[in-house]
Amino acid sequence: MVQFTLPKNSKITKGKEWNPPAVDAEPGRWREYRVYRYDPETADNPRVDTYWVDMNDCGPMVLDALLWIKNKIDPTLTFRRSCREGVCGSCSMNIDGTNTLACTMHAEEAKGAAIAIYPLPHMPVVKDLVPDMTRFYAQHREIEPWLKTDSPTPQKEWRQSHDDREKLDGLYECILCACCSTACPSYWWNGDRYLGPAILLQANRWVEDSRDERTGERLDDLEDPFRLYRCHTILNCTKACPKGLNPAASIASLKRKMVERS
């Protein structure tokens, strides 16, 4: 359901300012970060803390700044990260108003003077910038993201022409970071029944795969007013994808296949 405001326990309060730079500090050297904090071990509501990062001492990416804060100022700051090069999808979060990966976003790309960082939008928060991804992964499981065949398994690999292989370009690169799904207002309001852009792009990846032999069944599973058709082409997904993919185009392609086969 549409809900424009946050529940009572989720309202954000003013947090702490950790290390304001000295009044005579070199101009432009300290960058302000406003970071969402939530500690499940207290009864307090979430808050936004302010940290100042010394850009002379810190790497260029937003993830560098988060690590700098964690190492130098506040070790309790909690976030997911792993590969630091945009292939694992762990450090997806809302930075400067849009969802992206902290590791591939330059701090200089931020439009705001202070860089605001929140967890992925409209998700249950485990701690600080760590959202609970359980439902997202369950939805991925639901589309059965593996090769399904009826023919006897070949001696070697399942073969595919170059042209058929090319159909998977723009689909296989998805790292399931959930930036697109949690940017989508339809997913915010109906995430319990709408699969969301990331999972639908994955579904399309298997529908497009020439080696898969259950295309019809896959489309049957998506034929539902909510699972697929809650997409209203708002396009936040395509604008958010840090890998430059186009989930909206995948969803349009699925809708088209529904029409073509009927």
Added chain:
Amino acid sequence: MTNKLEAERPLSPHLQIYRPMLTMMMSIAHRITGAGLAVGFALLTWWLVAISIGPNAYAYVQDFFGSLLGRALLFAFTWALIHHMLGGIRHLIWDTGAGLDKQTIEIFALATIIGSIVLTVLVWIIGYYAMGGL
């Protein structure tokens, strides 16, 4: 214990913090103009009903539509209708699978805004000319 924690988890902020983007605003505008059309067509119905009732009722409605408020409402209705129509055409194109790349979605959004304003003004200029109101 785990379940208790899960139930108490706060919801991360969404609309409150997401940067408004042109394509997202266009989607909202499409909905708002769609709802606005209901009001517009209620006005049209009122006009039609007045015609069937008789000259007095008709004169009353004509008076209202001739007033500044009436004209403003009709102007807004014209814009909502054209904006919603152009938005609908945009969706029809998208349904074919075309026009979904990152450049085109921005061009479509701008074209809808500029097109709806230009067409609305044009319709009103033509209307005034045709009715000799200028």
